Amino acid sequence: MPELLLELLSEEIPARMQVRAADDLRRLVCAELKANGLAYGEARAFSGPRRLTLVVDGIPAEGSDVSEERRGPRVGAPEQAIQGFLKAAGLASLDQAEKRDTGKGEFWFAVVRKKGGPTAKALPGVIDAVMKALPWPKSMKWSSGTRLWVRPLQSVIALFDGKVLPGEVGLAGEMAPLRFGDTTRGHRFLSKGAIQVTGFADYMAKLKAAHVIVDAAERKAIIRQGAERLCAGAEVALRDDEGLLDEVTGLVEWPVLLLGTIDAQFMDLPPEVLIVSMKTHLRQFVTTKADGTLANRFVVVANTVARDDGRTIVEGNERVLRARLADAKFFWDQDRKQRLEDRLPALKGIVFQAKLGSQAERVQRITALATAIADFVPGADKAEVMMAAELCKADLVSGMVGEFPELQGVMGRYYARHEKLPAAVAEAIGDHYAPAGPNDRCPSAPVSMAVALADKLDALVSLWSIGEKPTGSRDPYALRRAALGVIRIVVENRLRLPLRRFFEQADLLEFFAERLKVQMRDKGVRHDVIDAVFALGNEDDLVRLLARVDALQAFLDSEAGKNLLTAYGRAANIVRAEERKDKALAAKIAGAPDAALLELGEEKAVASALAEVERAVKPALEEEDFSQAMQALAGLRAPIDAFFDKVTVNVQDKPDLRLNRLKLLNQIRATMDAVADFSKIEG
DSSP: OOOOOEEEEESSOOOHHHHHHHHHHHHHHHHHHHTOOOOOOOOOEOOOSSSSEEEEOOOOOOOEEEEEEEEEETOOOHOOOOOHHHHHHHHHSSSSSSEEEEEHHHHEEEEEEOOOOOOOHHHHHHHHHHHHHOOOOOBBOOTOOOOOOOSOOEEEEEEEEEEEOOEEOOTTTTTTOOOSSSSOOOOOOTTSSEEOSSHHHHHHHHHHHHTTOOOOOHHHHHHHHHHHHHHTTTTTTEEOOOHHHHHHHHOSSEEEEEEEEEEEGTSSSSHHHHHHIIIHOOOOEEOOTTSSSEEEEEEEEEEEETTTTTTHHHHHHHHHHHHHHHHHHHHHHHHHHHHHHHHHHGGSSEEETTTTTEHHHHHHHHHHHHHHHHHTTTTOOHHHHHHHHHTGGGGSSSHHHOOOGGGGHHHHHHHHHHTTTTTTHHHHHHHHHHHHHHSSSOSSSSHHHHHHHHHHHHHHHHHHHHOOOSSSSOOTTTTTHHHHHHHHHHHHHHHOOOGGGGSSSSSHHHHHHHHHHHHHHHTTTTTHHHHHHTTTOOOHHHHHHHHHHHHHHHHHSSSSHHHHHHHHHHHHHHHHHHHHHOTTTHTTTTTTOOOGGOOOOHHHHHHHHHHHHHHHHHHHHHHTTTHHHHHGGGGGGGHHHHHHHOOOSSSSHHHHHHHHHHHHHHHHHHHHHTTEEEEEEEE
């Protein structure tokens, strides 16, 4: 069957956007093909610095008829809404629509049918719709055109079955539209002139001959393998950095690997300084010695074939790196001449947030918080906690952090070590920003934990107090990350920290609960189990809360748990049904049933079992033995089953007996809900 080949050639696309854009292109094209009744086989998308490419195999020459059902407004809706629905559906009148009861009322429905036809006629519309819908994080206009795209478009290849599709990308303004074609361009510097292609295989071969490797996975493999070969020859090892590898893959179309050397005079700088200079600023790969320390070699990836075997490129990279490291060495030497404590007054000149004052004021809040938190961190020395908290932001006014902001905290640790401050203080200064993400190391030393928690809790509480809460689209102060950092520190170190004590707003605890739910769902915990425990409310001890979640999930996975859930459902459903009929019933059935009104042995057995369970559950919950509490509940299953087999609850001619039996069922619900809200559990 014919194939569709699409290439969108533009100015350089930011590396971080390329892979997602290629995936979006494939997804959107496939969805549009399906919507137009066009079957397809395999769809493959590729990304690079200047182009997105898509090839779709197995598309038939003729499309099939398709029908699409559309729901319109509610029956009896205003005339304007009705007319809008008819116009959108292509209907002349409501006679061509039909009414349906959806369970939420009657609505108008229309079935829109599209007849199939030549695929080549449908594809230009598919491409145009996809290009308008492709979501870029940031887009731009160019010249006087109105078309939004990540960077100015240069050409569009649109071939179906080897033939150019009729169509164009309208740019509007003074710019002529880009007509679909069959030509592209190769490497910006290593290839000249247009390249005409007839299909995907021809496209790939001709671009490779023009020094363009279209497949990002192939470019990535070339970079990795080439770098490893160079390092092996120099008797060093390539430092693993998947993020940098992905970024560089998106910067080059024809990777050429080269090896450079770092001047020996800079090798006594802290390794983090060397790494940030090479990786972050110059996109150079770091190498290490056999003992894991940094080597004096680096790998650079060029996007061209140099005539002098790359000597000029290497010398240029060495020269730029030398300049950056010379600055770093100057700051390193100067910064160590001043104590961290002596830098504190300068923090008054750095604004943390306009409504919250300076970094100096923030340090005071962090110090007070850290000292209070230390009471809940076993092994935390309060004097060391206070010292670390007071000095944790001092490196913000150092020359090194001014030049390399990424090193805040890191340099504070080095300067504290240079002053021979207590080791725990130095480590806490370096650790207090951690964890910065889900894969970042979590502080585990007592002083580090106290200061890191204080830093994050201060940001959350203070910014929350002035209304700077995260929304669905913005979180400028990274408060979600701060909350997840607190959760990780508390949970991974099993700290018994009562969060409510440090919060001024109740909804901040709810914010934490939502973050914790997301984290737990990501780890495979059932969402209904999470909801069942969170529904208990008033829990701010994350360790205790997670222990309850773990115990509940394990219990529900057992046969006893599944059986008890069935029994609970029978009891709770009857009570809820009766409560819906009588709004005052809830108050009437609260409390224990009247023992004198228990007529049948099955009623008495349930009451006895409930009393026994309550005697076992209460101490188990107090001792936080949630597994034992769950197991105690399992004893209710048999008497409850027998109760439902023999006992009629709604005895209409005996209202007192009916009410007492509803009390018994309500007690079953209340006893189980003291452990977790079983009504949240899906059967």
